[in-house]
Amino acid sequence: MHRITPHQPHPLFNTAATRRLEKAAAAALPPHTLMQRAGLAVAQLAQALAPHARTVWIACGPGNNGGDGLEAAMHLQRSGRKVIVTWLGQPDTAPADARASWQRARDAGVAWADAAPNDLDANDLCIDALLGIGVASSPHSPPRTPDARLLTCLQALHHSPAPVLAVDLPSGLDADTGQFAAGLTPDTPPHLHHRAPTPRHTLSLLTLKPGLFTATGRDAAGHVWLDDLGVEPGHEPPNAWLSGPALPAPRAHASHKGSYGDVAVVGGEGLAARGMGMAGAALLAASAALHSGAGRVLVTLLDDGHLQLDPQQPELMLRRFDALALEQLTMVCGCGGGQAIAHVLPEVISRAARLVLDADALNTIATQAALHALVVARGQHGQPTVITPHPLEAARLLGLTTAEVQADRLDAAQQLADQFNCVAVLKGSGTVIAAPDRVPAINPTGNARLATAGTGDVLAGMVGAHLAAGASAWRAASEAVYQHGQAADVWPAGLALTASALARRVGG
Ligand SMILES: NC(=O)C1=CN([C@@H]2O[C@H](COP(=O)(O)OP(=O)(O)OC[C@H]3O[C@@H](n4cnc5c(N)ncnc54)[C@H](OP(=O)(O)O)[C@@H]3O)[C@@H](O)[C@H]2O)[C@@H](O)CC1
Ligand SMILES: Nc1ncnc2c1ncn2[C@@H]1O[C@H](COP(=O)(O)OP(=O)(O)O)[C@@H](O)[C@H]1O
Ligand SMILES: [K+]
Incomplete structure (x- = not known):
């Protein structure tokens, strides 16, 4: 025992x-x-x-x-x-x-x-x-x-x-x-017990x-x-x-920033578009990619060039979308993307070397069969793709209700992986990772301190960093999910877990 x-x-x-x-x-x-x-x-x-x-x-x-x-x-x-x-x-x-x-x-x-x-x-x-x-x-x-x-x-x-x-x-x-x-x-749900x-x-x-x-x-x-x-x-x-920890990935002395890959985050609809500024989501994903060890992190904000620099994170390089060499990049697409993400999605899905689709990218794909087909085609061309829906986003992608997704999370994650021909990460307590023709995994780390806005953006950035460093889509997803939850599990008592603080700690 x-x-x-x-x-x-x-x-x-x-x-x-x-x-x-x-x-x-x-x-x-x-x-x-x-x-x-x-x-x-x-x-x-x-x-x-x-x-x-x-x-x-x-x-x-x-x-x-x-x-x-x-x-x-x-x-x-x-x-x-x-x-x-x-x-x-x-x-x-x-x-x-x-x-x-x-x-x-x-x-x-x-x-x-x-x-x-x-x-x-x-x-x-x-x-x-x-x-x-x-x-x-x-x-x-x-x-x-x-x-x-x-x-x-x-x-x-x-x-x-x-x-x-x-x-x-x-x-x-x-x-x-x-x-x-x-x-x-x-x-009574446990969180409502007053003892x-x-x-x-x-x-x-x-x-x-x-x-x-x-x-x-x-x-x-x-x-x-x-x-x-x-x-x-x-x-x-x-x-x-039930997943275990990642294998150690020591860095060779004879390596340089190019050895760990370039991540480009696309998202963050500007305040001007609909009065809902969401640049923070993209910056959180970018910060997480940076702290997870990506060689270089580029950020494309869909805010008409409003923000030119994040002074808190000068390492992040802001880029216009048309200045991205998509075929060479690991793209993290959708964090805070709003409706603006729809304009860039067809190109991103068709051309990105490696791709993480999150949040509004997924909500947009759920409404456009042509985009769904482009995601499926990536798998056929051997281009690694990870989707990271929470249960509501998963429900939209599958045409189900959230309750139906939650009723059988393993099955829902497998359906996502099969229908989109990629690695699917169904987030929530006991995050499920699934891929076509593979036994799914349940992540054992994480806790409800992660239930705060922006932690999903952090996860998307982490998956991007792992992909950029050369991990397969499966490894990138399962290792990032494990480390994201582990960071929350060792979070100091009495210190608030915010998404930006999480992003800064994920590299250990
Ligand atoms: N697996 C192993 O290797 C070993 C198994 N072992 C043990 O056996 C357990 C499985 O035993 P099990 O098959 O007798 O079933 P169990 O869980 O006792 O439930 C059946 C009873 O519950 C009732 N019932 C069912 N649904 C209900 C509902 N919704 N609401 C109300 N009642 C409901 C059902 O009623 P019925 O449908 O027959 O009217 C029936 O009376 C297993 O979990 C492990 O502990 C070990 O001893 C050794 C090795
Ligand atoms: N109760 C919980 N237990 C474990 N993990 C959780 C819990 N609540 C949230 N999380 C994790 O936090 C992240 C939240 O992601 P998401 O819902 O996309 O948030 P956001 O869109 O605000 O970034 C996911 O990785 C999810 O698995
Ligand atoms: K029991």
């Missing part, structure tokens, strides 16, 4: 793949073995997380997730804990493994209760073994009204003053998408599931642990990867 950190990549397996692995492993082992291993792992982690707990309340659902909880209850009771179990199953209808563990918990003498004890405190522990990968959450399956006792237990776990250890998954969370099943979403959140842990069993790392999964899961129950994934291919 080990805690999952962003320091190395991990394969992720969805429910169907996990079920196949479970079936193959179970067939090769004596009956009940996997549940015994799962329950023991849960009990061991519970002891480690709450060594001084007076009471351990274990909420057990009717299926095998509940069985894991019952098995853990037996171990914890035997080790001298005060264990209270609420079991929503019935001996005559429970799956065979869960029934066997119920019997073992009974024999060990655990206490049974209909609901959570009302005297739990921060030193105690709750174990959430209500629902695991068996949760039926497909939007296509008929809506079901969850049973009242299940909802009461879920609420008790959600509002518990004691830390919560979830078995396999936070109950109700879909392992594939990181969204809660209908009717099982916690009532320090209680620690949450999830012990994922057999495999790590993608839903733990994207959409609402990160908040729900808390710290993620894995116990593979002694089962190797064998020939089962992962459905996604």
Whole structure:
């Protein structure tokens, strides 16, 4: 068993793949073995997380997730804990493994209760073994009204003053998408709790599931642990990867600014056009490219030559659009581009050597099929392209609603990559990186301090710098996304994270 950190990549397996692995492993082992291993792992982690707990309340659902909880209850009771179990199953209808563990918990003498004890405190522990990968959450399956006792237990776990250890998954969370099943979403989003959140842990069993790392999964899961129950994934291919850090890229002594490439940022509609000056977005992207190590950074502002120099960043070279040698440049196009970006997009998409499309470039492409076709053609000509939409921009590109994009972020990112024939970065908690014919990746770094205007522009500039230095579109996107999130993760407490400060720190 080990805690999952962003320091190395991990394969992720969805429910169907996990079920196949479970079936193959179970067939090769004596009956009940996997549940015994799962329950023991849960009990061991519970002891480690709450060594001084007076009471351990274990909420057990009717299926095998509940069985894991019952098995853990037996171990914890035997080790001298005060264990209270609420079991929503019935001996005559429970799956065979869960029934066997119920019997073992009974024999060990655990206490049974209909609901959570009302005297739990921060030193105690709750174990959430209500629902695991068996949760039926497909939007296509008929809506079901969850049973009242299940909802009461879920609420008790959600509002518990004691830390919560979830078995396999936070109950109700879909392992594939990181969204809660209908009717099982916690009532108060964590950011609206007016108290320090209680620690949450999830012990994922057999495999790590993608839903733990994207959409609402990160908040729900808390710290993620894995116990593979002694089962190797064998020939089962992962459905996604949790990204790891970039390989170090030492600079040769015999190198010069030309070795690290030229980035040109095009965007920043001027104030005169529509009364909405957006030069800042382009300057943020340019600053990030500079601090990420680009050899030279050019900036083309779509402001009719209003700004001639950024005195804060004299390294940035302002250029008129017609003075750019597009075929030699890594272009970062769209940050603060407004409507003005439409005039330059056809040329940029057709001619740029390497290209990052962000923000208003994407909004414009979403409305013009001819531009979409030009992006697709870049892939056919082997010209690297990365698109960096947030969920609303992704929805516009795909003709979906934001909710539909968020409902299955891995699938949405893959659709973007396939439809636009390029690397797609779907931003947000658990940013997804996808490319045609490649297993997608979920980024493990970053946090909500990034939820401030301009951080997306910073990311676009960073991707540009990586591309300019010679990385493939995939590497440029995944390394930049990782480093962008990592900068936020190590951000000093008490210091405001603003986009311009982030841009200055991204190079380490
Ligand atoms: N995979 C492995 O290798 C191993 C798996 N193990 C463990 O087994 C777990 C999977 O067990 P599982 O298949 O029995 O499903 P589980 O999560 O208990 O849920 C099924 C129950 O929930 C109910 N239910 C479903 N949806 C609902 C809803 N929306 N609202 C309300 N109720 C809903 C559903 O009701 P039903 O649809 O049958 O009426 C059924 O009663 C897995 O996560 C891991 O912990 C380990 O022991 C060992 C190795
Ligand atoms: N809650 C969050 N957790 C992790 N990353 C976040 C969160 N909120 C925002 N981000 C990141 O911050 C950036 C915001 O980008 P974007 O929405 O395009 O902002 P802007 O257009 O203001 O620059 C993205 O990289 C996104 O992944
Ligand atoms: K659970």
